[in-house]
Amino acid sequence: MLPILYKDSTAWNTDVPIAVMTGINNKTTQLSNWVRAGLVRNDAKYWLFASCLVITAAIIFIVFSILRNNLETSCTIRQTCLLLFFDSQTNTYSLSKLQALGWTAFVLWSYLYLALGRFFLTGDFLIPDLNESVLELLGISYTGLLTARGVGKSFPKNDIASTQPRLCDLFSENNEISLPRLQLFSFTIVGFILYFAATFNPDFFRTGLPKIPGTLNALLLVSQGGYIGGKLTGSSAVNHILPRRIKAPFTVPITIYGKNFADKTTILVQGLQNPIAATFMNQNAVQLSLQNATLDLGLKQLVIIPPTGGSYVIENALEVIAPKIHKTLRTDPTGHTALEVDFIGIVLNGEPLTVQLVTTPPPPKQPGGAAPPIAQPPPQQPSGAAPPIAPPPAAPQQTYPPLAIAHMAGNRYMATRPGGLTTGDTIRIAATDGSFAFETTVNGTATDGYES
Structure with a gap:
């Protein structure tokens, strides 16, 4: 009878005595010495x-x-x-x-x-x-x-x-x-x-x-x-373009930051027929003016043309925008008022945005419009010297919970706040890099058209 190799089923390995046996016609002819060997479970x-x-x-x-x-x-x-x-x-x-x-x-x-x-x-x-x-x-x-x-x-x-x-x-x-x-x-x-x-x-x-x-x-x-x-082996390179979003009439010059720029560099903007001479600032920056140029809305590629040749294309380098929004009052998952904002005239692609409260309607007045009573000074001390009258405590400033904005789909975002937004609030929605900003009011009803 063979020995039980695993007395403890939880063990991963065990030592067992092993010997080699040879035989002819099912008869044992020779048995080796017994030695101890380690066996390891399959799993x-x-x-x-x-x-x-x-x-x-x-x-x-x-x-x-x-x-x-x-x-x-x-x-x-x-x-x-x-x-x-x-x-x-x-x-x-x-x-x-x-x-x-x-x-x-x-x-x-x-x-x-x-x-x-x-x-x-x-x-x-x-x-x-x-x-x-x-x-x-x-x-x-x-x-x-x-x-x-x-x-x-x-x-x-x-x-x-x-x-x-x-x-x-x-x-x-x-x-x-x-x-x-x-x-x-x-x-x-x-x-x-x-x-x-x-x-x-x-x-x-x-x-x-x-x-x-x-x-x-x-x-x-x-x-x-x-x-x-x-x-x-790369020659010049472009890493930053400020501003990366522009609006007509393009009065703000565009600064292109990178490496190894040269004087007399020209830049071709998608949608224009001829390249524009860039203003050379230093080896790390050139400036481009598009004032009074005619460009359609959307993302534009730039073709950087150094004076020595070897031009290269920067895809989606600029965006010409004319942002407008369509607002709709919604209810967030907690049942409070939220504002859905749908952007047109700008490509966001789920880009993270920021939102903050600019102004909020004043709180309702107390019944009758009466101001809160001013505390009277304490009675005069027996010695005849009255203690100094302390000024009335300042009214505590009202604080509001922070706003949040989340991407929903396409160019649609939802602005929320714990406890809900208040009708009449003015909020500011902006890109995290400051490339655009938009102020709007939380209306009591959904707007039928777009506001710019």
Whole structure:
């Protein structure tokens, strides 16, 4: 009768006596010496696998919580997660940050899986080594990250910083596919998949962390070099345009900020027939005047034409606006009065807005219009000296709960306030970057037309 291998069903491993027996025609001919060997349950690796994932996720969650607590409370969970590889210098998602963060998470999880697996499954309590190929991989990732940040300050990415960040920033530049970025992005994702699959090797706990082939590290190094080289070879670049929204008759000049501008640069605005000579301010800024120009509403591209040639296009660089709103009184989920605002003549695409109270109707007077009574001085003291009369306390200033505005769909937004809006309130709705602002009154009924 075979011995019971697991006396405790909750144990992941156990020591059992094992011997090798040989026989002929079902007859035992030879029996080896008995030795003790460790057996591991089939599902032990899966439980350990999941446990290490949970621990790694907990570490990332702690970082996530610290990051979220230092940001605005309006940031959603998705936005906070994306900020882990967000580049504040260019307002885009950073490919080098994604690579460094991804490899850090994968190596952290696999090393934890290896160490705890040896501890609990094999009884080996020695801290396992990190093989050289993994260290080389991390070195390539973080060297690329630091180099890209340094190069980015001198050779910024050719993208408008006021544009909302998009995931396609990881492999594109100025709305065009960037081959160096695409190559590094593709091989990074492939590397993640191959490394993760290699951890399912049955001999993982014996052989250690997956060994990265030298050719794969070399390929990632070449891709990293091409990515950084693409930053170095850029000539001039545009990062900020102020103001980015303009209204006829365009009396405010447009200032374009970037890098390596030259004198006698001309700019072609979408909708105009001829390029306009820009006023050269310095290598980092040029100015453009569109006064009395005729432009249709909407987003406009700019073509930057340096005097040395090599023009390039900046998509959606400017927006010609003539904002109007249509207002409708609604009821928010708590049953209080809210104001729905539908914008036309401007492209918002869910852009976050701000709202604040400008004026509010005065509170109703007390019955009869009588002013509150003034406190009388206390009676005169026996000594004949009356104490000084204290002035009446100032009336407490009325405070109002803050307003909030949320995107609904398209160009429709909903302005709310705890307790509801008050008819007659004047509110100011504005873009977070100050590119436009609009004041309106909370009316008692919905408006039939648009107001400007």
